[in-house]
Amino acid sequence: MTDPQAQAALPADPPANSPVGAPAAPTAGTPADAPSGTPADVPSGTPAGTPADAPGAPAGLPAPAAAILAGYTFTGPALDLGALLWDGTCHPDAQIRIPLGMLNRHGLVAGATGTGKTKTLQLIAEQLSANGVPVFLADVKGDVSGISAPGQPNDKVAQRTTEVGQNWAASGFPAEFYALGGVGAGIPLRATVTGFGPILMSKVLGLNQTQEQSLGLIFHYADTKGLELVDLKDLRAVIAFLTSDTGKGELKNIGGISSATAGVLMRTLTAFEAQGAEPFFGEPEFDTAELLRTAPDGRGMVSVLELPTVQDRPQLFSTFLMWLLADLFQDLPEVGDLDRPKLVFFFDEAHLLFNGASKAFLDAITQTVRLIRSKGVGIFFVTQTPKDVPSDVLAQLGNRVQHALRAFTPEDAKSLKATVTTFPHSAYDLGELLTALGTGEAVVTVLSEKGAPTPVAATRLRAPQSLMGPIDAPAMDAAVKSSPLWSRYAQAVDRESAFEKLNAAADAVAMAPPAGSEPARAPAEPSGKAAGSVVDQVVGSGVFKSLTRSLGTQLGREISRSLFGTRKRR
Secondary structure (H helix, E strand, O other), X not given: OOOOHHHHHOOOOOOOOOOOOOOXXXXXXXXXXXXXXXOOOOOOOOOEOOOOOOOOOOOOOOHHHHHHHHOOOOOOOEEEEEEEEEOOEEEEEEXXXXXXXXXXXXXXXXXXXXXXXXXXXXXXHHHHHHOXXXXXXXXXXXXXXXXXXXXXOOHHHHHHHHHHOOOOOOOOOOEEEEEEOOOOOOEEEOEOHHHHOHHHHHHHHOOOHHHHHHHHHHHHHHHHOOOXXXXXXXXXXXXXXXXXXXXXXXXXXXXXXXXXXXXXXXHHHHHHHHHHHHHXXXXXXXXXXXXXXXXXXXXXXXXXXXXXXXXXXXXXXXXXXXXXXXXXXXXXXXXXXXXXXXXXXXXXXXXXXXXXXXXXXXXXXXXXXXXXXXXXXXXXXXXXXHHHOOHHHHOOOOEEEEOOOOOOOHHHHXXXXXXXXXXXXXXXXXXHHHHHOOOOEEEEEOEOOOOOEOOOEEEEEOOOOEOOXXXXXXXXXXXXXXXXXXXXXXXXXXXXXXXHHXXXXXXXXXXXXXXXXXXXXXXXXXXXXXXXXXXXXXXXXXXXXXXXXXXXXXXXXXXXXXXXXXXXXX
């Protein structure tokens, strides 16, 4: 549900039968007669959403405010955030913008609960879509689905749009809805355990460094033996084999993992499965290239991951989002700086990703954020304070939208002071301003077209054109079932993998003649040949050899892995 405080600038909810993906009115920066199948052109020098402004500062704008505004005059297409606030006055002729080509330089949307962060990301997502850029949104609270339906005009919207000089028109945007493992409304989004990799799995299981390293060796063992890990029961089967009398000798061959550590992994994994995590792992594995699609009219597709039903498993959904990024990182080619990003990814409740994270996990996140920019992907972290994001990651975030902060406690005051120090030198008293901002207002600094930080600008933000609240359940269900992706991902597939093949191998060993006995009519062993161990019988059997044939690769070929240990697609 939408925060009551954020409702000050929000339209009323739509009728229960509000359509999803209804034909949009001409959107920000989109001519009504834009040709179908191509992104609507945004004239050079014109921000998406307004006509080109006359050169020079608006008449009557105070000199310090005019100096700030000069930093937001761009020659190329830009997204409109809102109007400049100076000395308590909103100046609708002074528009604060962000260059479209700088959205791959990442960003941060921060602020206390109820200050309007969700509406800010909705505002940015709408304009990205209108400019042909696909968007990914994590809908933790369940109130972003309204981006697919036109907003509802009312007095509050009219007041806000007049104050900020916005030419507002109700418009829905093309959207796909996903759900982790099909838990909740949405197209099921799954990953295989092999694809997820050991580092992300360690994060979601809450393992310590030693256990994480041990799990990495177990993944290595499964790779080299051709044991594909599709779902959790496959990983559990491999660990059970390695801790069994038959397989415990294999532990010494893969780096000396102790049986005790393997037992801890087994218990942790079993508890994780008992918590209801099983549906998130399996096949068909989601192809992250689906997130890069555009609609037939050229607008970027908005992919909304519905997460309200898994709020009690924050580590799971935050780590799953990181898997999406890691998979994109592996698949996308280097493209350098583009005139518009290939995808902008909004990571809501970002603090959940970093809580309790190991050094290896944080290093991998930092590397991914640093390098994925050159592949045309921008990442916006959405959280309450900048201190929720590690400093090495925060240093990569060039665009900042900081909503109001509270200073009710000494800890709040300390956090406020730390936040002020992260901004460039400003003409404002930021310590005072950040506690006085209203709902839908923020302090903004972005990267200019030359890559330099713009002056800090207090901004009254624009109102989103789509519905600011959730769509109703029947409309959501209709949108999901009518998607062409539904038939591709809806039905889970449980094919033969490590669990089934290890069981088959165990059955084959159980049916073998007892040690020392000689099968009927069996040829005699050559003199001097040592009898193989039971493990040798299992690992060297035709059952094990057939595992790799199912992967289309020779026995012993290891799956190449990324920074996160995720599998590279072949």
